[in-house]
Amino acid sequence: MHVPILKQGDYLIATIQSVLSDADLLQLRDDVADRVGHFRSRGVIIDVTVLDVIDSFATRTLRGVAHMLKLRGAETVIVGIQPDVAFAMVQLGLSLEGVGTALDLEEGLAYLNVKTKRGRTVSRPVAPTSSLKLKTPFDGQTRSGNSRTK
Amino acid sequence: MSPSNEELSVPIKSAADIVVARQKGRALAIQLGFAGSDPTVIAAAISEVARNIVNHAQHGEIVLSGVHENSRNGIQVIASDQGPGISDIDRAMQYGYSSSRGMGVGLPGAKWLMDEFDIESQLGKGTRVTMRKWVR
Numbered sequence: 001m002h003v004p005i006l007k008q009g010d011y012l013i014a015t016i017q018s019v020l021s022d023a024d025l026l027q028l029r030d031d032v033a034d035r036v037g038h039f040r041s042r043g044v045i046i047d048v049t050v051l052d053v054i055d056s057f058a059t060r061t062l063r064g065v066a067h068m069l070k071l072r073g074a075e076t077v078i079v080g081i082q083p084d085v086a087f088a089m090v091q092l093g094l095s096l097e098g099v100g101t102a103l104d105l106e107e108g109l110a111y112l113n114v115k116t117k118r119g120r121t122v123s124r125p126v127a128p129t130s131s132l133k134l135k136t137p138f139d140g141q142t143r144s145g146n147s148r149t150k
Numbered sequence: 151m152s153p154s155n156e157e158l159s160v161p162i163k164s165a166a167d168i169v170v171a172r173q174k175g176r177a178l179a180i181q182l183g184f185a186g187s188d189p190t191v192i193a194a195a196i197s198e199v200a201r202n203i204v205n206h207a208q209h210g211e212i213v214l215s216g217v218h219e220n221s222r223n224g225i226q227v228i229a230s231d232q233g234p235g236i237s238d239i240d241r242a243m244q245y246g247y248s249s250s251r252g253m254g255v256g257l258p259g260a261k262w263l264m265d266e267f268d269i270e271s272q273l274g275k276g277t278r279v280t281m282r283k284w285v286r
Contacts, residue, residue: 055194094259
């Protein structure tokens with residue numbers, strides 16, 4: 001099943017539409033790498049909401065995509081990992097270490113906005129550092145309600 | 151009472167069959183009464199053992215069935231192939247060890263996901279993984 005890749009300004013959005021075979025995942029990797037060069041994209045969102053399982057192969061491929069795109073100068077964020085899927089990944093000992101993740105498309109865009117502005121603010125006034133420290137858009141939200149306030 | 155005599159066989163001939171096997175496994179798990187994250191966990195375990203067949207033996211089969219034992223219900227997954235077999239099972243079950251291009255996560259990972267896990271292998275004859283998980 002082919003994964004459509006939409007261009008949205010500086011970003012690319014790849015929304016997986018159905019369960020993917022290994023070959024589809026590899027195709028996605030190649031397509032995204034190709035488009036990033038073509039559109040000179042700064043960020044890529046991969047929406048995996050519909051994936052039923054993210055097993056070792058899928059994890060390795062997604063991690064590979066993100067690292068590859070990083071070498072091409074683009075940030076990647078994986079969005080929409082379902083709670084059950086995340087649970088099974090943890091039990092399998094799988095992690096997307098070094099790869100951006102976010103709850104959904106909206107959070108993914110926010111993540112890329114933070115990440116990709118960094119290198120381009122040379123002549124611009126520096127943004128409040130607190131927002132740049134966020135590793136994922138979750139950090140600010142999930143923690144705001146509890147331990148952080150002292 | 152249980153659907154334990156019903157067996158569902160999924161031939162594994164290519165990577166595309168991995169998806170078929172785990173989807174059928176998930177459907178059967180739900181039918182057997184698994185709830186919450188369990189169907190996904192079972193599907194993930196099936197995905198790993200099916201992938202093991204594709205990577206090492208090219209083809210084999212996954213047999214799914216319901217099991218009933220000591221008044222509990224569960225699912226049984228048997229993944230078998232006539233591939234080259236595993237020379238050192240202890241090493242194959244080590245997390246992070248891979249003899250091929252994998253991550254070395256598959257078999258030990260599947261073991262963690264299921265309640266029972268058994269592996270038999272004979273060099274030159276093949277490998278058979280039997281796993282079970284019980285409805286909580």
